[in-house]
Amino acid sequence: MLLTILYIIAITAEAMTGAISAGKRKMDWFGVMFVASIAAIGGGTARDMILGHYPVGWIKHPEYIIITCTAGVFTTLIAPWVARNQRLFVALDSIGLVVFSIIGCRIAMDMHLPPLISIIAAIVTGIFGGLLRDLVCRQPPLVLHKELYASVAMFSSSLYLLLHWYGIEETIAVVATLIAGFSLRIVALKFGWSLPVFHFDQKQIERQVRTKIK
Amino acid sequence: MLLTILYIIAITAEAMTGAISAGKRKMDWFGVMFVASIAAIGGGTARDMILGHYPVGWIKHPEYIIITCTAGVFTTLIAPWVARNQRLFVALDSIGLVVFSIIGCRIAMDMHLPPLISIIAAIVTGIFGGLLRDLVCRQPPLVLHKELYASVAMFSSSLYLLLHWYGIEETIAVVATLIAGFSLRIVALKFGWSLPVFHFDQKQIERQVRTKIK
Amino acid sequence: MLLTILYIIAITAEAMTGAISAGKRKMDWFGVMFVASIAAIGGGTARDMILGHYPVGWIKHPEYIIITCTAGVFTTLIAPWVARNQRLFVALDSIGLVVFSIIGCRIAMDMHLPPLISIIAAIVTGIFGGLLRDLVCRQPPLVLHKELYASVAMFSSSLYLLLHWYGIEETIAVVATLIAGFSLRIVALKFGWSLPVFHFDQKQIERQVRTKIK
Numbered sequence: 118m119l120l121t122i123l124y125i126i127a128i129t130a131e132a133m134t135g136a137i138s139a140g141k142r143k144m145d146w147f148g149v150m151f152v153a154s155i156a157a158i159g160g161g162t163a164r165d166m167i168l169g170h171y172p173v174g175w176i177k178h179p180e181y182i183i184i185t186c187t188a189g190v191f192t193t194l195i196a197p198w199v200a201r202n203q204r205l206f207v208a209l210d211s212i213g214l215v216v217f218s219i220i221g222c223r224i225a226m227d228m229h230l231p232p233l234i235s236i237i238a239a240i241v242t243g244i245f246g247g248l249l250r251d252l253v254c255r256q257p258p259l260v261l262h263k264e265l266y267a268s269v270a271m272f273s274s275s276l277y278l279l280l281h282w283y284g285i286e287e288t289i290a291v292v293a294t295l296i297a298g299f300s301l302r303i304v305a306l307k308f309g310w311s312l313p314v315f316h317f318d319q320k321q322i323e324r325q326v327r328t329k330i331k
Numbered sequence: 332m333l334l335t336i337l338y339i340i341a342i343t344a345e346a347m348t349g350a351i352s353a354g355k356r357k358m359d360w361f362g363v364m365f366v367a368s369i370a371a372i373g374g375g376t377a378r379d380m381i382l383g384h385y386p387v388g389w390i391k392h393p394e395y396i397i398i399t400c401t402a403g404v405f406t407t408l409i410a411p412w413v414a415r416n417q418r419l420f421v422a423l424d425s426i427g428l429v430v431f432s433i434i435g436c437r438i439a440m441d442m443h444l445p446p447l448i449s450i451i452a453a454i455v456t457g458i459f460g461g462l463l464r465d466l467v468c469r470q471p472p473l474v475l476h477k478e479l480y481a482s483v484a485m486f487s488s489s490l491y492l493l494l495h496w497y498g499i500e501e502t503i504a505v506v507a508t509l510i511a512g513f514s515l516r517i518v519a520l521k522f523g524w525s526l527p528v529f530h531f532d533q534k535q536i537e538r539q540v541r542t543k544i545k
Numbered sequence: 546m547l548l549t550i551l552y553i554i555a556i557t558a559e560a561m562t563g564a565i566s567a568g569k570r571k572m573d574w575f576g577v578m579f580v581a582s583i584a585a586i587g588g589g590t591a592r593d594m595i596l597g598h599y600p601v602g603w604i605k606h607p608e609y610i611i612i613t614c615t616a617g618v619f620t621t622l623i624a625p626w627v628a629r630n631q632r633l634f635v636a637l638d639s640i641g642l643v644v645f646s647i648i649g650c651r652i653a654m655d656m657h658l659p660p661l662i663s664i665i666a667a668i669v670t671g672i673f674g675g676l677l678r679d680l681v682c683r684q685p686p687l688v689l690h691k692e693l694y695a696s697v698a699m700f701s702s703s704l705y706l707l708l709h710w711y712g713i714e715e716t717i718a719v720v721a722t723l724i725a726g727f728s729l730r731i732v733a734l735k736f737g738w739s740l741p742v743f744h745f746d747q748k749q750i751e752r753q754v755r756t757k758i759k
Contacts, residue, residue, distance in 0.1 A: 139475070140531025147482060148475030149529050162381065167590065169599030171383030179447040193529040200533070233607040248681075253462075253472060258681060261567070261576030268575060315577050315621040317568025319628070353689070354745025361696060362689030363743050376595065385597030393661040407743040414747070467676075467686060 120216060120291060125184065127213030128157035130206055131246055132185040133199055136192035138254045146190060152250055153189025154182060160246035164221050164238050168228060207306065214266065215273045215298035217242040219291060222274040232278050239274030240267050265305040268312065273298035334430060334505060339398065341427030342371035344420055345460055346399040347413055350406035352468045360404060366464055367403025368396060374460035378435050378452050382442060421520065428480065429487045429512035431456040433505060436488040446492050453488030454481050479519040482526065487512035548644060548719060553612060555641030556585035558634055559674055560613040561627055564620035566682045574618060580678055581617025582610060588674035592649050592666050596656060635734065642694065643701045643726035645670040647719060650702040660706050667702030668695050693733040696740065701726035 135156025139149045155162075158175050165173040175181045192199055199206065221242030225235035244260045244267050251258040260266045273294050280290035304310070349370025353363045369376075372389050379387040389395045406413055413420065435456030439449035458474040458481050465472040474480045487508050494504035518524070563584025567577045583590075586603050593601040603609045620627055627634065649670030653663035672688045672695050679686040688694045701722050708718035732738070 136529070137531055140529040141533065142471070142476075143528055143530045144475045145477055145526035145528050147480075147526055148472075151475055151481070166380055166594055167601060168604070169383075169597075169601070173381060173383070176382070176444065176448050179445055179451075182447065182451065193527075196529075196531050200531075230604065231607055233610065234604055237607075237610065252466065252680065253475070255469075255471065255683075257570070257683065258576075261572045261579055261681070262570075263573055266575075267579070312573035312575055313621075314571055314573050315564070315568040315624075316571045317565050317624050317628075319569065350743070351745050354743040355747065356685070356690075357742055357744045358689045359691060359740035359742050361694075361740055362686075365689055365695070380594055383597075387595060387597070390596070390658065390662055393659055393665075396661065396665065407741075410743075410745050414745075466680065467689070469683075469685065 119288070120219065123212060123216045123295075124220065125181075126209060127216045128181060128185055129188045130209035131157040131213055132188035133192045134206055134210065135185075135246075135250050136189040137196065137199060138250055138256065139189070140193065140196060142254050146193070149193060150186040150189045152253055153192070154185040155253065156246045156250040157185040157188075158182070158246070159249040160217055160242045160244065161220070163245040163249070164224065164241045167241060168225065168230070168238060170224060170228060208303070211269075211299050211302040211306075212295070214243050214269055214302060215295050217246075218270040218273040218298065219277055219294055221270075222277050226278075226281070235278060236271055236274045239277075240270045243267065243270035263311050263314070265302065265310055265312070269298055269302045269305070272301055333502070334433065337426060337430045337509075338434065339395075340423060341430045342395060342399055343402045344423035345371040345427055346402035347406045348420055348424065349399075349460075349464050350403040351410065351413060352464055352470065353403070354407065354410060356468050360407070363407060364400040364403045366467055367406070368399040369467065370460045370464040371399040371402075372396070372460065373463040374431055374456045374458065375434070377459040377463070378438070378455045381455060382439065382444070382452060384438060384442060422517070425483075425513050425516040425520075426509070428457050428483055428516060429509050431460075432484040432487040432512065433491055433508055435484075436491050440492075440495070449492060450485055450488045453491075454484045457481065457484035477525050477528070479516065479524055479526070483512055483516045483519070486515055547716070548647065551640060551644045551723075552648065553609075554637060555644045556609060556613055557616045558637035559585040559641055560616035561620045562634055562638065563613075563674075563678050564617040565624065565627060566678055566684065567617070568621065568624060570682050574621070577621060578614040578617045580681055581620070582613040583681065584674045584678040585613040585616075586610070586674070587677040588645055588670045588672065589648070591673040591677070592652070592669045595669060596653065596658070596666060598652060598656060636731070639697075639727050639730040639734075640723070642671050642697055642730060643723050645674075646698040646701040646726065647705055647722055649698075650705050654706075654709070663706060664699055664702045667705075668698045671695065671698035691739050691742070693730065693738055693740065697726055697730045697733070700729055 132153035135153040136149045138156070139152035144152065158181055161174045165171065218239035221239040222235045225238035230238070247260045248258050276297055277290055277294040280293060285293075346367035349367040350363045352370070353366035358366065372395055375388045379385065432453040435453040436449045439452035444452070461474045462472050490511055491504055491508040494507060499507075560581035563581040564577045566584070567580035572580065586609055589602045593599065646667040649667040650663045653666035658666070675688045676686050704725055705718055705722040708721060713721070
């Protein structure tokens with residue numbers, strides 16, 4: 118119940134950020150609705166298709182598509198307000214990330230898949246929306262570059278699995294995961310925590326190789 | 332029957348436009364066949380995968396792949412002719428769009444999915460081929476930018492659903508949808524009708540924000 | 546058995562080339578693991594999703610994901626060594642291509658799909674990993690541009706199907722296909738064999754058209 122409410126808030130927020138990305142590429146209203154929808158529910162769709170978990174979420178609940186399309190078009194009217202409240206959207210996106218992770222994890226658990234696959238299902242649910250949005254808008258995929266993003270999905274789903282393992286009551290497990298995952302993301306943003314970056318510079322390496330040969 | 336003939340004409344035309352896109356990127360013959368095929372049958376494949384409607388269309392009818400690959404390679408031989416007859420291809424593509432919409436809608440209806448999902452199935456069938464073609468050829472996805480394209484799929488499938496609802500005989504429903512959808516697309520192209528564009532200009536908005544603060 | 550060992554070697558090698566691509570785009574460790582994994586097992590995943598062959602390979606064998614992620618992160622530590630041994634990786638990638646083709650073909654055969662679909666399943670298994678890697682890393686998709694790559698998958702799977710048709714014993718069919726497919730790829734690379742390229746130059750064609758009108 119709590120999860121459903123938070124899920125609806127999350128897909129609304131993700132749809133709005135998707136609409137902004139579409140606006141940066143000067144898309145028309147359909148493009149806005151499309152990018153808003155894949156940003157919001159593309160992650161869950163990818164997860165369901167990979168797991169063979171049919172029917173896909175929004176086909177069982179077509180109202181989610183109505184929410185994302187409405188949020189997308191609505192964003193075109195209040196774009197300056199959205200731009201001025203980026204902090205709010207970062208917070209909503211962070212809640213969304215943890216909510217998506219819990220839902221993704223739980224669907225895999227209900228399919229009796231092993232823990233590692235449940236964690237991957239959480240990550241796919243959490244990141245594929247943003248990944249598809251960036252692909253369609255021809256932007257570098259943010260989630261693969263910096264910030265703790267997929268890591269938060271991994272942490273949240275691992276914690277949730279662990280709490281289940283210890284037989285913690287469902288509501289408590291959800292709330293605890295939400296608080297811990299959200300805090301990790303916000304603290305990571307505040308202090309600029311991120312994973313190490315791998316920079317492969319072909320030319321530099323070729324120079325090194327040449328130098329060694331000399 | 333009529334639909335099957337029009338479908339084969341449509342995938343041939345889409346395959347040829349896909350081959351042209353591949354040629355603009357200097358792909359080899361395999362690339363040409365690949366882009367031709369995803370442009371022509373990628374929409375239906377995406378629809379079937381999202382709906383969990385297995386086996387996917389061309390797996391049941393492998394002859395469709397032979398058609399798209401042949402059309403693709405054939406296009407490399409008659410490229411100037413294709414370039415000179417863009418109007419013909421716009422017309423064929425418009426017929427294809429409506430045919431794809433009707434087929435997509437009908438498959439969802441046969442799966443007893445709600446009307447909204449049938450309309451989305453029509454849109455996915457209609458636009459994902461072009462979307463995947465543009466992604467693989469690294470072009471801005473045309474269908475998200477201008478012209479009434481997805482809107483035509485939405486209109487056609489809604490009309491088709493409505494005619495069904497009123498118990499209109501199948502052949503009449505198909506022909507009426509074909510005529511209406513095709514006309515809408517051609518009239519929209521002629522008069523330059525399009526959906527409003529959402530242009531989100533980060534810098535301009537930041538200026539506005541700053542001005543207000545002053 | 547032989548195929549399993551070669552498969553593990555192949556996904557390790559593909560994961561390492563995926564990690565290098567991620568490094569060229571300065572991705573973080575998660576991005577490296579992600580690109581490494583889709584480069585290695587994205588082809589098989591796409592094949593299983595298109596065929597409706599659930600559960601997808603790595604969900605049945607989560608250890609494959611552990612291998613690809615480990616190989617990806619490990620690559621960040623030995624990048625110069627990888628760069629210096631490109632020949633080795635070309636050889637491993639070539640073995641991988643034939644192994645992927647045989648596995649893809651066999652899965653389609655086990656599903657009693659027609660030969661043409663088995664060949665397409667082989668091609669999808671062989672090329673989609675590289676295709677998805679290049680899409681996510683925003684590079685032109687190599688497999689569509691030059692070298693005999695998909696053609697090797699087509700040749701290998703056709704040969705394998707043919708040997709099966711003639712009732713050749715499984716191990717012999719696998720080994721013969723491996724040797725023939727690998728040889729074709731290496732010989733093609735050595736002599737620069739490739740498919741004809743289709744270059745569609747809009748401007749040139751427009752000039753021709755104009756000249757004719759004059």
